[in-house]
Amino acid sequence: xxxxxxxxxxxxxxxxxxxxxxxxxxxxxxxxxxxxxxxxxxxxxxxxxxxxxxxxxxxxxxxxxxxxxxxxxxxxxxxxxxxxxxxxxxxxxxxxxxxxxxxxxxxxxxxxxxxxxxxxxxxxxxxxxxxxxxxxxxxxxxxxxxxx
Numbered sequence: 001x002x003x004x005x006x007x008x009x010x011x012x013x014x015x016x017x018x019x020x021x022x023x024x025x026x027x028x029x030x031x032x033x034x035x036x037x038x039x040x041x042x043x044x045x046x047x048x049x050x051x052x053x054x055x056x057x058x059x060x061x062x063x064x065x066x067x068x069x070x071x072x073x074x075x076x077x078x079x080x081x082x083x084x085x086x087x088x089x090x091x092x093x094x095x096x097x098x099x100x101x102x103x104x105x106x107x108x109x110x111x112x113x114x115x116x117x118x119x120x121x122x123x124x125x126x127x128x129x130x131x132x133x134x135x136x137x138x139x140x141x142x143x144x145x146x147x148x
Contacts, residue, residue, distance in 0.1 A: 011054065023111060026049070026062070030061075031065070047062055048060075048138060051137065066113065069134070070109035071108060076104065082097045085098055086143075090142070101132065104124070106122075
């Protein structure tokens with residue numbers, strides 16, 4: 001798997017300005033990387049662009065189903081819960097518990113094989129945890145920085 005170790009993610013991700021040129025050509029490759037099994041047989045739920053391009057990191061991630069989430073922003077977070085998380089950038093480190101918002105109001109661009117559209121909604125559960133995890137990557141933070 002072509003993921004970048006934490007110490008090499010030194011640049012904050014920049015916003016995507018052209019989804020057709022910057023995101024679409026990478027979606028399939030990044031989804032394939034998500035679906036490769038690690039040494040414990042696990043696959044990733046998502047992969048942030050900064051995990052595969054440390055020189056020009058962009059603010060998008062690809063889900064293991066192939067959907068791209070572009071320029072996501074958390075508008076509001078409510079309630080705190082503990083989330084057990086691992087990270088594909090740290091294949092040999094154990095999962096840890098981190099505190100996350102239970103429910104978040106988000107906005108982002110969604111690109112998939114059917115459409116490209118702007119989304120503004122409230123999410124919770126696994127997708128809310130994934131969204132927060134990947135947004136942390138854009139800001140050079142990892143679950144090990146948040147470990148309690």
